[in-house]
Amino acid sequence: MYPYHYGPSGYAPHGYNPYAYGVVNDPGGYPTEASDPAVRQQELGVEWHEQEGPWRGIWRRRGNSNTFDATWTMPGAQAITAVLTIHMFGNFVYVLRQNSSDGNTCVYTGTLSGDGRTVSGNFRCIRGQGTWTATIIHRERARLGRIWHEQEGGWNGVWTRRGNSNVFDARWTMPGAQEITAVLTINIYGNNVQVLRRNSSDGNNCEYTGTLSGDGRTVTGTYRCTQGGGSWRATITF
Structure with a gap:
């Protein structure tokens, strides 16, 4: 057939x-x-x-x-x-x-x-x-929200969306450490989330993968970088 x-x-x-x-x-x-x-x-x-x-x-x-x-x-x-x-x-x-x-x-x-x-x-x-x-x-566009408040280890990230695209400008801060910036590309497939981190000010490129909650407001998962890796979580603001 x-x-x-x-x-x-x-x-x-x-x-x-x-x-x-x-x-x-x-x-x-x-x-x-x-x-x-x-x-x-x-x-x-x-x-x-x-x-x-x-x-x-x-x-x-x-x-x-x-x-x-x-x-x-x-x-x-x-x-x-x-x-x-x-x-x-x-x-x-x-x-x-x-x-x-x-x-x-x-x-x-x-x-x-x-x-x-x-x-x-x-x-x-x-x-x-x-x-x-x-x-x-086109469902992932509506689910990307406007700002993601993210945490990985001692770092707190604020990821801000560029218009209606899936590109985000990200900043991470931690007391006593220099701020880090990067450009992210975020894709959502069903409840699976993929985040590609590039142009990092610390030279560290990463890929984040995670699972979107049923209400579409939080994501939890793991990430792997050129140097290091770990777990992360984020809250999506619409």
Whole structure:
């Protein structure tokens, strides 16, 4: 079984045909982005809930990249996994599916809705073709809050969000010690939290992982740095 059903194949606007040299061939170069790349990245969300025929797909984004880990399920069938690369050009969506557990490489094309929440279009695979739809989940943006009050050992951190992005400016203080600053990138997937700490004034890069509480207001977990590691906790202020 494969996650497709037969139907019309889809092609990009203005005669751009991603299948011109066969389904498995990447065109090798994409049109210029139609808007600020930062905006494009935000529109990718954190998770896509997709459907093609009887198959339901969950596509989960890797950090802030345009790479997604996808899983498709259907009652009575074995789950299928693949790695996706997603590009957006204006309202045109291009998805390249590779490393499929069923050996089926595909190209998906579609149109992004005006509100940036849904995509619909067509796909073509080594075996089969059809139509697909997806809903884009942006949930982590709302859950990031405005300020995180964090503690790790004797250090107290204040992490302040930059606008509506997932980038935070962080400061840590401890009596008798010099203040430390850094830039953080925070991602939330379900109740899992990932924090990447870079540009630290003490030269210490870190990765924090944690679990978000049921009410979405506190996080607890562990961190590992270039030098050292430990446990941490934070309270999110909205």
